[in-house]
Amino acid sequence: MTRPSGTGEATPASPRTGDLETLLLPKDRQPRRATAVAALRAMSWRSMLKIKHIPSQLFDVTLFPIVMVLMFTYLFGGAIAGSTDEYLQYLLPGIMTMSVLLTTLSTGMTINIDAKQGLLDRVRTLSIWRPAPMIGYLVADAFRYTSASLVMVVVGLVLGYRPAAGVLGVLAGIGVLVGFAFAFSWVWTALGLVLDTEKAVMSVSMAVMFPLTFLSNVLVDPDTMPGWLGSVVEVSPVTQLVTSVRGLTSGVWEGAALLWTTVYGAGFLVLFGALTIRLYNRQ
Amino acid sequence: MTELAVEAVGLVKTFGRLRAVDRLDLRVPAGTVCGVLGPNGAGKTTAVKVLATLLRPDGGQASVFGHDVVREPDTVRGRIALTGQYASLDEDLTAAENLVLLGRLAGFTIADARARADDLLAAFDLADSATRQVKNYSGGMRRRLDIAASIIRTPDLLFLDEPTSGLDPRSRSQVWDIVRAVVRQGTTVLLTTQHLEEADRLASRIAVIDHGRVIAEGTPGELKSTVAAGSVTVRLRHAEQRERAREILARVLNAEVELDPDPVALSTRIGGTDDPTALAAHTLFELSGAGVPVTDFALGQPSLDEVFLALTSPDAA
Ligand SMILES: Nc1ncnc2c1ncn2[C@@H]1O[C@H](COP(=O)(O)OP(=O)(O)OP(=O)(O)O)[C@@H](O)[C@H]1O
Numbered sequence: 160m161t162r163p164s165g166t167g168e169a170t171p172a173s174p175r176t177g178d179l180e181t182l183l184l185p186k187d188r189q190p191r192r193a194t195a196v197a198a199l200r201a202m203s204w205r206s207m208l209k210i211k212h213i214p215s216q217l218f219d220v221t222l223f224p225i226v227m228v229l230m231f232t233y234l235f236g237g238a239i240a241g242s243t244d245e246y247l248q249y250l251l252p253g254i255m256t257m258s259v260l261l262t263t264l265s266t267g268m269t270i271n272i273d274a275k276q277g278l279l280d281r282v283r284t285l286s287i288w289r290p291a292p293m294i295g296y297l298v299a300d301a302f303r304y305t306s307a308s309l310v311m312v313v314v315g316l317v318l319g320y321r322p323a324a325g326v327l328g329v330l331a332g333i334g335v336l337v338g339f340a341f342a343f344s345w346v347w348t349a350l351g352l353v354l355d356t357e358k359a360v361m362s363v364s365m366a367v368m369f370p371l372t373f374l375s376n377v378l379v380d381p382d383t384m385p386g387w388l389g390s391v392v393e394v395s396p397v398t399q400l401v402t403s404v405r406g407l408t409s410g411v412w413e414g415a416a417l418l419w420t421t422v423y424g425a426g427f428l429v430l431f432g433a434l435t436i437r438l439y440n441r442q
Numbered sequence: 443m444t445e446l447a448v449e450a451v452g453l454v455k456t457f458g459r460l461r462a463v464d465r466l467d468l469r470v471p472a473g474t475v476c477g478v479l480g481p482n483g484a485g486k487t488t489a490v491k492v493l494a495t496l497l498r499p500d501g502g503q504a505s506v507f508g509h510d511v512v513r514e515p516d517t518v519r520g521r522i523a524l525t526g527q528y529a530s531l532d533e534d535l536t537a538a539e540n541l542v543l544l545g546r547l548a549g550f551t552i553a554d555a556r557a558r559a560d561d562l563l564a565a566f567d568l569a570d571s572a573t574r575q576v577k578n579y580s581g582g583m584r585r586r587l588d589i590a591a592s593i594i595r596t597p598d599l600l601f602l603d604e605p606t607s608g609l610d611p612r613s614r615s616q617v618w619d620i621v622r623a624v625v626r627q628g629t630t631v632l633l634t635t636q637h638l639e640e641a642d643r644l645a646s647r648i649a650v651i652d653h654g655r656v657i658a659e660g661t662p663g664e665l666k667s668t669v670a671a672g673s674v675t676v677r678l679r680h681a682e683q684r685e686r687a688r689e690i691l692a693r694v695l696n697a698e699v700e701l702d703p704d705p706v707a708l709s710t711r712i713g714g715t716d717d718p719t720a721l722a723a724h725t726l727f728e729l730s731g732a733g734v735p736v737t738d739f740a741l742g743q744p745s746l747d748e749v750f751l752a753l754t755s756p757d758a759a
């Protein structure tokens with residue numbers, strides 16, 4: 160730390176009294192209560208700053224997706240679809256969805272750690288729009304989800320992925336994916352607030368996430384599964400989401416899947432959003 | 443009647459079966475400094491958190507400037523600031539970023555928040571480390587930054603939960619200076635502490651709490667007199683006269699006399715007295731009449747630490 164330089168000249172033992180006297184803003188110069196938008200922008204800015212200060216947060220949206228694409232294309236591609244090139248067309252939208260959904264996991268842990276650090280306590284004593292801090296996390300997360308998606312598309316393109324719907328279709332697919340991930344992340348914010356330790360958050364979210372992503376059409380067509388499993392997989396929100404993203408990127412209109420994705424997304428948002436705000440308010 | 447910054451009546455907060463705050467009553471007039479004093483686990487932090495709208499009380503009532511903390515939390519939040527026992531900052535952000543963030547949340551524009559952050563960092567002697575992450579700060583710097591964060595906008599009531607625990611004497615006196623400056627400018631302060639010296643120096647009134655309840659309340663002087671004990675210490679010219687002196691003191695003061703480790707000194711605790719001057723004169727008169735010369739005679743009030751120990755000892759409850 161920088162101590163007042165020890166040059167022998169007397170350094171003030173405490174902040175100069177003159178400075179302290181003008182320390183408080185007079186009553187007529189107080190700011191007005193922050194608007195909801197201003198509070199949300201400030202909290203989002205903070206989450207983005209955290210990415211800047213802890214860049215390792217970006218590993219799971221850069222390295223992880225690359226590894227996923229390579230691994231699934233070459234490990235399973237030949238075995239499952241016969242040819243890696245063909246499989247990549249089917250696989251990439253699914254793997255992209257799966258990676259982004261797995262990326263949402265860290266939200267719960269971030270919040271859990273944060274709640275212990277104390278900043279949240281201070282923020283809770285401020286007179287601001289209550290959901291702002293929680294939404295603030297997710298804005299930065301949406302940025303991470305978008306980066307992860309773009310990284311995967313680029314890697315896919317290099318490996319031979321050729322989305323039929325072109326740039327606009329891919330952007331639409333990413334839009335739906337990030338929108339759903341944003342809504343789905345509220346599950347983790349609630350979990351992060353409800354559980355004691357980040358380890359607990361980690362294990363519970365893994366226990367939810369793995370079945371959810373694998374019991375879907377990410378890797379294989381549900382038609383190839385036994386009947387009962389096929390029907391379970393068919394109604395999974397992840398399946399609906401993957402079908403939507405696949406449809407949008409390959410230029411096939413999957414109306415029903417898009418509708419279900421929206422319904423599921425809205426459900427997560429409303430249910431777990433409300434739960435999160437409640438938990439955040441209470442304590 | 444003066445306005446009350448804090449009024450708590452029968453406040454209760456339980457954690458499972460533990461009553462951390464147990465029918466707490468507290469009144470803090472606006473513009474004053476109230477010291478809440480108590481041993482570890484007394485419920486100080488819990489009480490502060492309830493008053494600062496962070497915890498919901500399980501019973502009783504509390505209001506801040508007349509606004510109920512449960513029914514009108516947002517109004518209360520608009521008038522208070524809390525510096526918690528453990529730094530409530532973002533450890534990963536720099537000091538300047540923390541203050542800009544909280545400035546923006548307080549309602550400043552980005553430019554104004556920056557200017558305000560710079561002013562505060564300069565006033566708190568932190569300008570040189572403004573761009574360092576808070577996790578690399580020393581305890582004293584962290585505390586100052588934490589207090590700076592609480593006065594970005596001027597609160598009407600500032601909660602300071604153990605503002606100087608873990609600080610070296612220099613940092614402690616810096617914090618005291620800051621608290622005094624804040625109070626001079628009209629903010630009410632409620633501070634918790636385990637150190638009587640601190641409460642004695644800063645607070646106009648002290649509430650001693652233990653097991654979640656106020657067990658004594660008053661000015662530092664009043665608290666000292668409730669324990670109703672002072673001390674008389676005498677030093678003799680000749681050590682061999684100590685037995686004589688002991689008999690005289692025991693008779694005059696009607697109390698048990700202790701022999702100090704110092705062979706010429708003895709002391710005794712006395713009950714409360716209305717007229718300490720007369721008592722001293724009488725004692726000295728008797729000693730001199732018996733031919734026992736005295737080099738030092740001291741009539742002491744109990745120290746606040748003695749008050750604290752007397753009030754919070756397990757058998758005092
Ligand atoms: N969140 C919590 N859950 C369960 N028990 C708690 C919780 N917070 C505090 N307690 C308990 O409540 C009691 C009062 O705690 P509190 O932190 O208010 O004491 P304190 O006076 O601030 O002590 P200290 O001087 O050590 O800071 C303690 O027994 C503590 O263990």
Ligand SMILES: [Mg+2]
Nearest residue numbers: 486487488527
């Ligand atoms: Mg405490």
